[in-house]
Amino acid sequence: MHIAEGFLPPAHAVAWGVASAPFVVHGVRSLTREVREHPESTLLLGASGAFTFVLSALKLPSVTGSCSHPTGTGLGAILFRPPIMAVLGTITLLFQALLLAHGGLTTLGANVFSMAIVGPWAGYAVYKLLRRSNVPLMVTVFFAAFVADLSTYCVTSVQLALAFPDPGSGFLGALGKFGSIFAVTQIPLAVSEGLLTVLVMRLLVQSSKGELTRLGVLVAQKQARTGTETEAVGR
Amino acid sequence: MKRNTKINLLLLIAVAALAVLPLAFGLGDHKKEPFTGSDGEAETAITELKPDYEPWFSPLYEPPSGEIESALFSLQAALGAGVLAYYFGLRRGRRQGEQRALERQSGSTLAGTAGKSTAEGD
Structure with missing residues (x-):
């Protein structure tokens, strides 16, 4: 989903940058608040960022005969809510833009918008929706990660189609073209990401019950339900 | 082996299978260069849609070779x-x-x- 350096016309590059900036600023604020109020969550924050680091470096072959990589943003969005993921995703994208010539500074705004904003929010929305419908936690986690991954690549397709409409068939023609490159390739990878996120969440459930309960992912089993509801309101 | 460990292993195997199967079935054979990155393919698509498009900015630092790039990815x-x-x-x-x-x-x-x-x- 990385739009290469210089591959978005200046007006588009600026527009996506302007669109992304408030999310990242708000994210930085949420992140500092989280760290100040709950210093013990720093470790898990680091682990969520690390998950994005690993997954976005993993280029995997797909059914279309090309390679792509997952994003790893679903996990952090579930644990710490999307604003914080906007920051962690931006850090990953900056690392790749500066050291790997993967993505770029001029396209950072657009890439942040797809991977660090829309992906986490879409995944989080799915998570909330399924949790409310009493779907088992792990099924919820799978679909949240799947949607976070796939929506990111759909947004990239839209961004490129807006910047480079097909001379004949216009925006929709270009969307079909970029969609077949990105979105179709991404479907099996989104499944992989879903499975890996479930794996990490299973390990977290085994190892960090207290943390997950505080974050509202696990419902406190021995306490009365009202206890967790007040926490949900407080967040 | 505990049931939990078994499920975790199965998840890993499923992910590995999803990555290996496209290679095993030669799903990239119809392409001149199989299994290139989709990001690069998008660049090609852009130059097809707008042949006169020139990237107006280039990366500040570019890994000098594929080896260095893969090292940085690792x-x-x-x-x-x-x-x-x-x-x-x-x-x-x-x-x-x-x-x-x-x-x-x-x-x-x-x-x-x-x-x-x-x-x-x-």
Whole structure:
């Protein structure tokens, strides 16, 4: 989903940058608040960022005969809510833009918008929706990660189609073209990401019950339900 | 092997299978260059849609060769994997420490069951 350096016309590059900036600023604020109020969550924050680091470096072959990589943003969005993921995703994208010539500074705004904003929010929305419908936690986690991954690549397709409409068939023609490159390739990878996120969440459930309960992912089993509801309101 | 470990292993195998199957079935054979990155393919598509488009900015730093680039990608993955491993290792150690302290405190047979419950979900 990385739009290469210089591959978005200046007006588009600026527009996506302007669109992304408030999310990242708000994210930085949420992140500092989280760290100040709950210093013990720093470790898990680091682990969520690390998950994005690993997954976005993993280029995997797909059914279309090309390679792509997952994003790893679903996990952090579930644990710490999307604003914080906007920051962690931006850090990953900056690392790749500066050291790997993967993505770029001029396209950072657009890439942040797809991977660090829309992906986490879409995944989080799915998570909330399924949790409310009493779907088992792990099924919820799978679909949240799947949607976070796939929506990111759909947004990239839209961004490129807006910047480079097909001379004949216009925006929709270009969307079909970029969609077949990105979105179709991404479907099996989104499944992989879903499975890996479930794996990490299973390990977290085994190892960090207290943390997950505080974050509202696990419902406190021995306490009365009202206890967790007040926490949900407080967040 | 515990049931939990089995499920985790199955998840890993499924991910590996998803990555290997496209290669095993030669799904890239119809292409001149199989299994290139989709990011690069998008660049090609852009130059097809707008042949006169010139990228107006170039990366500040570009890895001088494919080897250096893959080294940096591995570094990225290694950093992430290292932090994740540290996290889970630390948690495991702490849990074991707490459990041992508990066992020492009570000195009874009760303590052994505390850490073994592996309830999933809710």
